[in-house]
Amino acid sequence: MNHPAPTPWKVAVTHEPTRRAAPPEPVHDGPRYPFDHHAEGFAHDPWSTYRELRERCPVAWSDRYDDGFWVVSRYADVQAVAMDDAGFSSDREVVLPATRVGRIIPLNADPPDLTRYRHLLNPWFARPAIERLETEILAFTTQRIDAFIETGRCDLVTDLANPVPAMTTLALIGLPVEEWHAFAEPIHRSSYHRAGHPERDAATVAIGGLRGRMRDELAARRRAPREDLLTGLVRAEAEGTIDAQEAEDLAVMVLIGGVDTTMAALSSAFLRIQRDPALRERLIGEPALLGPAIEELLRVDPPVQGFARTVTRGCVVGGQAMAAGETLFMLWGAANRDPEAFPDPDAVRVDRSPNRHLTFGIGGHRCLGATLARAEMRIVLTEVLRRLPDFAIDEAGVELPDTIGIVNGIVREPATFTPGPRIGA
Ligand code: HEM
Known part of the structure; x- marks a missing residue:
């Protein structure tokens, strides 16, 4: 693993001047590391693997999955790759x-389609739209807490962190919120089991069913428009901005993007707060700290650990040569704990500033739902x-998923507390 260390903050991606006509034979002549984000035990401690990668081989080749992939772990390199849509394509699946x-x-999608789709979705995720949704988010939260507050016990994931983001996402899309469980379950099962696991296979089939449902809902909006995202999509279709397949693919993306991620973020935040009594005290005493605290909680426990890209032309990332056609995996989780970018990276510092974490990605694909997730x-x-x-x-009752390779969250968090009164209608 004698990889030449890149100069932090100056590392850029350098490309060969011309695009290759056809992908060459892969070279893979860099340092190797048996990185597997779905490995047994990885969910319990991804951080030591990330540290080792950053320190010993910040750009390394892993033989796992299909034809293998480059794994990129330093902040500067991850940032440079994510900012370069021309050099690193998202056209294939970004999950590995x-x-x-x-x-x-x-x-x-890659530009120019990427730009067209984001332009279309942007108004639904802009601050004014999210501010309008906030009343509903509070109502969902109140309703869910009311359901258990008198008993003095709950499961913070299944009773709260799971339903609220799912209900919010359905409300945004224009689907019936009372069906949140049917929409959320297949998505969780797909994220939380490894490829080849029967639950994952069943979830893939079920997500196919959700696609069918989305097609039906879009057809219903064509007949009877409403004021929702689905109607926005069929209007764009009528104007010729997108076609029917694109409308479906966009709606399914918002569903998948909104459900699991925020649930994972909340479940990790609850556990951090539980394990840090001083943090809890500060957040209760100084509610204004919650905004910066949320950024820090998102930095230390990013729900999405990494996403892939396909190299489009010969390039050098962090000193490592790569060939067109190769797959590269950007580790947001490792970048967020890079000491070059975040002093004392494993500590939760509520007042960390600046805090330019990569939890929502960066560049052309930066998360559209970031403002919504923060509001939730x-x-x-x-x-x-x-x-x-x-x-x-x-x-003792905390249950981790089989894998955090797609979404890093917690499945169960049984909790007790001093009972209180219901406050909703
Ligand atoms: C804490 C919660 C969330 C996290 C950590 C998260 C993370 C991410 C990340 C890392 C990306 C970038 C993908 C890439 O670079 O390839 C992304 C994209 C996206 N996210 Fe989120 N997300 C969250 C919440 C949401 C919510 C609530 C929604 C919608 C309801 C959403 C919708 C999307 C969409 C539509 C994209 C695709 C953007 C694009 O490719 O241009 N996300 N998200």
Whole structure:
């Protein structure tokens, strides 16, 4: 692993001047590391693997999955790759190994299509639209907490962190929120089991069913428009901006993007707060700290650990030569703990500034739902710290998923707290 260390912050991606006509034979002549983000035990401690990668072979070749891939772990390199849509394509699945849930866009698109799709979706994710959704997010949160607050016990994931983001996403899309469970479950099962696991295979089939449902809903909006995202998509279709398949692929992306990720972020945040009594005290005493605290919680426990790209032309990343056609995996999770970018990277520092974490990605594909996710986290955490401030998670009952290779979250967090009154209607 005698890889030449790149100069932090100056590392850029250098490309050969011309695009190759056809992909050459892969070279893979760099340092090798048996990196596998779905490996047994990885969910319990990805951080030591990330540290080793950053320190010993920040750009390394892993033989796992299909034809193998480059794994990129330093902040500067991950950032440079993510900012370069021409050199690194998202046209194939960005999840490794591929989930086979079908094309979802804008995630699996390159410019100029990427620009067209984002331009279309942007108004639905802009601040004014999210501010309008906030009343609903609070109502969902109140309803879910009311359901258990008198008992003094709950599961913070299954009773709260799971339903609120799912209901919010359905409300945004224009689907019935009471069906949140049917929409969310296949997505969780697909994320939380390895490829080849029967649950994952069943989830893939079920997600195919959700696609069918989305097609039906889009057809219904063509007949009877409403004020929702689905109607926005069929209007764009009528104007010729997108076709029917693209409308479906965009709607499915918003569903998949919104459900699992925010649930994972909340579940990790609850556990961090539980394990850090001083942090809990500060957040209860100084609610204004919640905004920066959420950024820090998102940095240390990013729900999406990494996404892939396909190298489009010969290039050098962090000193390592790569060939067109090769796959590269950007580790947001490792970049977020890179000491070159974040002093004392493993510590949760509420007042860390600047805090340019890569949890929502960066560049042309930066998460469209970032403002929404932050609003959900702020509302849910505010209500939890206000209504069940002494929640105590029974750590023996905490259940991690089989794999955090797609989404890094927690499956169960049984908790007790001092019972309180219902406040909803
Ligand atoms: C804490 C919660 C979330 C995290 C950590 C997260 C993370 C990410 C990341 C890392 C990307 C970049 C993908 C890439 O570079 O290839 C992304 C893209 C995306 N996210 Fe999120 N996301 C979150 C919440 C949401 C929500 C709530 C929605 C919608 C309801 C959403 C919708 C999307 C969409 C549509 C894209 C595709 C953007 C594109 O490819 O141009 N996300 N997300």
